[in-house]
Amino acid sequence: MSEPIPALLLTFTNVTKSYSGRTVLNIPSLIIQPGIHYFQGGNGSGKTTLFRTCAGLLPFAGQILLDNQYEISRDPVAYRLRVNYAEAEPLYPGFLTPRDLTYFVGETKRAPDGQIDELSEVFGVDQFWTAPTSTFSSGMLKKLALLLAFLGRPRVILLDEPLTTLDRATAGRLFDLIRRYRAEQNVTFLLTSHQDVTLSGLPLTGVWQVGGGSISAVG
Numbered sequence: 176m177s178e179p180i181p182a183l184l185l186t187f188t189n190v191t192k193s194y195s196g197r198t199v200l201n202i203p204s205l206i207i208q209p210g211i212h213y214f215q216g217g218n219g220s221g222k223t224t225l226f227r228t229c230a231g232l233l234p235f236a237g238q239i240l241l242d243n244q245y246e247i248s249r250d251p252v253a254y255r256l257r258v259n260y261a262e263a264e265p266l267y268p269g270f271l272t273p274r275d276l277t278y279f280v281g282e283t284k285r286a287p288d289g290q291i292d293e294l295s296e297v298f299g300v301d302q303f304w305t306a307p308t309s310t311f312s313s314g315m316l317k318k319l320a321l322l323l324a325f326l327g328r329p330r331v332i333l334l335d336e337p338l339t340t341l342d343r344a345t346a347g348r349l350f351d352l353i354r355r356y357r358a359e360q361n362v363t364f365l366l367t368s369h370q371d372v373t374l375s376g377l378p379l380t381g382v383w384q385v386g387g388g389s390i391s392a393v394g
């Protein structure tokens with residue numbers, strides 16, 4: 176009996192992204208299947224640009240389609256409800272607290288009952304729940320950004336440098352959570368890291384090299 180063909184998840188067609196006329200990404204065709212994908216590349220190779228484009232935060236040319244159905248510019252709300260993103264270097268208005276941000280994002284992402292309490296404990300954000308983010312260390316900001324990226328019922332979570340500044344215990348809990356959301360909720364993860372994620376024990380579906388504007392499969 177032949178193997179079932181996995182569902183298409185994200186399809187990029189003729190995607191180009193330029194800053195002031197300088198092309199940083201040029202992706203004629205790329206298909207990301209469900210799973211956990213690791214994007215490698217040197218400084219300035221285009222990983223953050225790829226993730227921000229995929230998250231719908233940057234204008235670009237071409238088409239990115241989710242589940243053969245949702246296109247960023249045609250279905251902005253439906254697409255953004257399903258694609259979550261944690262910035263490499265998160266910054267928030269300094270007067271806001273994790274409680275403010277989490278309830279706001281949780282409402283827009285339609286977080287199920289109990290999810291906010293659970294995630295705030297997993298990431299230890301409950302320990303500085305009502306403190307203004309202006310007082311946070313970079314690791315505390317990172318924990319908050321990761322919490323926000325798991326809210327709702329996403330199909331895809333993009334994590335840009337999730338390990339930077341994260342303490343070792345929280346990194347372990349993050350990997351456990353990734354495994355659980357993958358297994359129980361069929362969430363697909365796209366990760367970047369300058370640390371070697373292949374050593375994390377995560378079951379990687381794909382490893383990709385970003386460089387020279389293009390993206391190629393490794394191995």
Ligand SMILES: Nc1ncnc2c1ncn2[C@@H]1O[C@H](COP(=O)(O)OP(=O)(O)OP(=O)(O)O)[C@@H](O)[C@H]1O
Binds near residue numbers: 195217222224
């Ligand atoms: N807002 C911007 N305006 C102009 N150029 C930009 C902008 N953001 C990024 N770039 C350029 O785009 C290229 C890719 O940057 P990007 O941040 O995507 O790389 P990266 O792979 O995430 O790098 P790093 O590993 O250092 O975080 C770089 O040459 C950078 O200078």
